[in-house]
Amino acid sequence: MKQLKKYLRAMIAAGSILGFASGWVLIAHAGKPAVTFAPPPIIAPAPSANLAPLLPLDNAPSSLQPLPALPQTRSMPRLRLRTGGS
Amino acid sequence: MEYREFRAMNSDTVLAAEGAKVSVARGFDQAQALIASLEVRLTRFSDTSELSQLNRSGGSWFRASDELFDVTRLACDFVSETDGLFDPSILDALENVGYDKSMDDTLRGAHGVTRPALTTWKWDVRMISLDCERRAIRLPRGMRLDLGGIAKGWIAERVAHELARYSDACAVSAGGDMFMVGLPAGGTAWSVELEDPRDPARTLLILRVEPGAVATSSITKRRWLQGEQSRHHLIDPRSLQPAETDWLSVTVIAPHATTAEVFAKALLIAGSRQAERIAAQRRDLVFIAVDRAGQMWGSNNAKEFLDVAIEYA
Numbered sequence: 001m002k003q004l005k006k007y008l009r010a011m012i013a014a015g016s017i018l019g020f021a022s023g024w025v026l027i028a029h030a031g032k033p034a035v036t037f038a039p040p041p042i043i044a045p046a047p048s049a050n051l052a053p054l055l056p057l058d059n060a061p062s063s064l065q066p067l068p069a070l071p072q073t074r075s076m077p078r079l080r081l082r083t084g085g086s
Numbered sequence: 087m088e089y090r091e092f093r094a095m096n097s098d099t100v101l102a103a104e105g106a107k108v109s110v111a112r113g114f115d116q117a118q119a120l121i122a123s124l125e126v127r128l129t130r131f132s133d134t135s136e137l138s139q140l141n142r143s144g145g146s147w148f149r150a151s152d153e154l155f156d157v158t159r160l161a162c163d164f165v166s167e168t169d170g171l172f173d174p175s176i177l178d179a180l181e182n183v184g185y186d187k188s189m190d191d192t193l194r195g196a197h198g199v200t201r202p203a204l205t206t207w208k209w210d211v212r213m214i215s216l217d218c219e220r221r222a223i224r225l226p227r228g229m230r231l232d233l234g235g236i237a238k239g240w241i242a243e244r245v246a247h248e249l250a251r252y253s254d255a256c257a258v259s260a261g262g263d264m265f266m267v268g269l270p271a272g273g274t275a276w277s278v279e280l281e282d283p284r285d286p287a288r289t290l291l292i293l294r295v296e297p298g299a300v301a302t303s304s305i306t307k308r309r310w311l312q313g314e315q316s317r318h319h320l321i322d323p324r325s326l327q328p329a330e331t332d333w334l335s336v337t338v339i340a341p342h343a344t345t346a347e348v349f350a351k352a353l354l355i356a357g358s359r360q361a362e363r364i365a366a367q368r369r370d371l372v373f374i375a376v377d378r379a380g381q382m383w384g385s386n387n388a389k390e391f392l393d394v395a396i397e398y399a
């Protein structure tokens with residue numbers, strides 16, 4: 001019985017050493033993985049939907065137009081909805 | 087169309103609505119009561135208003151009503167949107183030029199009030215802290231706010247939505263800052279007269295506007311004498327003095343009454359030269375300005391809003 005235990009211990013120890021050495025050799029001789037590096041995606045700020053580019057004042061197109069007025073001789077019942085500041 | 091006219095917020099106020107008579111009458115009552123309750127909260131002319139309490143709370147947190155919080159937050163947002171041409175923190179400057187009581191009272195005081203010059207300086211509204219969760223506001227010590235015009239626009243829009251619950255179509259006008267909901271029966275737009283700032287009895291043109299807001303800012307209406315000096319209520323936040331502008335009034339058409347009110351004020355302060363730049367930045371705005379000669383100037387899209395059924399000069 002004692003002989004059997006000694007034998008088993010020796011077998012386990014030998015198996016462990018052999019397995020470790022085989023793994024070492026296997027990894028040492030394996031092909032190296034190709035190194036790939038993908039740069040992180042660049043997140044560009046979204047342009048604001050409402051704002052037009054600001055033009056230098058001197059070069060700005062004239063955005064104001066003259067408007068016609070009502071002839072003052074015209075007579076018409078006054079509307080209740082009037083705007084003129086308060 | 088049924089109408090009710092009364093004085094509120096120191097302005098001539100008009101309610102207009104279409105629908106079942108009994109329901110519209112009830113809607114008018116509700117709308118008038120709502121205006122009264124909001125005015126009491128947001129006026130700076132009463133020491134007991136919520137706004138006055140906020141103005142006395144500088145340096146510490148103030149738990150505000152939803153209404154005061156929302157108007158204050160909007161006002162702060164508009165400061166950057168207008169490049170500082172609109173600024174609610176100019177109350178000291180406004181009082182310094184004599185507008186220290188309601189315009190009805192100021193005008194009743196004949197030639198106005200001459201006050202000793204106070205030291206005023208430019209506040210930075212970014213110093214205002216807003217806690218959205220607690221609906222709390224902290225003003226820096228000494229800063230006081232005037233929400234006059236923006237509050238009037240905000241109230242007009244809020245009340246119009248209330249009145250719409252009782253009517254098929256309605257409009258609320260607070261001194262010419264107005265908000266329309268729905269369309270009059272058989273109509274495709276609301277007709278709104280644009281007053282001549284040189285003579286309020288005259289009409290310059292008739293606008294046809296879809297549901298949304300119209301507001302006008304003028305330097306010819308709220309004027310008074312401070313000593314020998316003629317003053318008006320439109321303070322230029324850059325100089326803290328009444329604005330010197332080549333325009334007499336600016337009318338803006340916009341989806342919301344606060345936007346219309348604020349940009350009417352900002353464009354009027356800006357005058358013709360700087361308004362070009364604002365127009366280039368905000369192509370969504372429709373505006374009409376009247377200069378000192380009575381000539382009207384419009385943004386590129388303004389002509390679409392003139393009543394074409396009328397013969398113009």
